[in-house]
Amino acid sequence: MKLNYINMKNLGLTEKLIQESKLYKDLFIGRVSAQYKNVYKVIMENGEIAAEISGKLHYGVKERSEYPAVGDFVMVDRTENAQGNGIIHHIPTRKSVFARRVTGGRFSRLKTQEPSPCLLGMNSVLNRTHAIKFCLNSFLTSIDPLVL
Secondary structure: OOOOOOOHHHHOOOHHHHHHHOOOOOOEEEEEEEEEOOEEEEEEOOEEEEEEEOHHHHHHOOOHHHOOOOOOEEEEOOOOOOOOOEEEEEOOOOOEEEEEEOHHHOEEEEEEOOOOOEEEOOOOOOOHHHHHHHHHHHHHOOOOEEEO
16 A cells, blocks of 8 residues: 555545546546646545646536536546646536526536535635535535535
8 A cells, every 4th residue: 555545435436436437548536626727636546636627628618517626526647746737638427416596696506426525625715604604505415525
């Protein structure tokens, strides 16, 4: 066992996702833990890496909900940042949706994968109230929260 090894099953990786990931040769499965504009932090078995979405994925997106979101499993071309940022090539099938009301009374929908815990990365911007709302929303949608 490697020193930095992360058991992805503890982060919600299911057999169904493992089987789907085998369809993508030369790609590795990871889970998005944070997003900063165009750069994503992705948890891999060997630790956390920075990644960007591929041009093909970017230009194939029709709605904002089709981009990777925190908590999504993604298929990435590498497991470490030794040669620069990783590239996210695919998002495995999602099965559930988080929706929230946005300006104008519309709903913003975020599709998520299921069954898996919902991730919340704590940083200096996120306060206790946000964390409580997140956990409450997770509870109401029957998705287990996982706060990092």
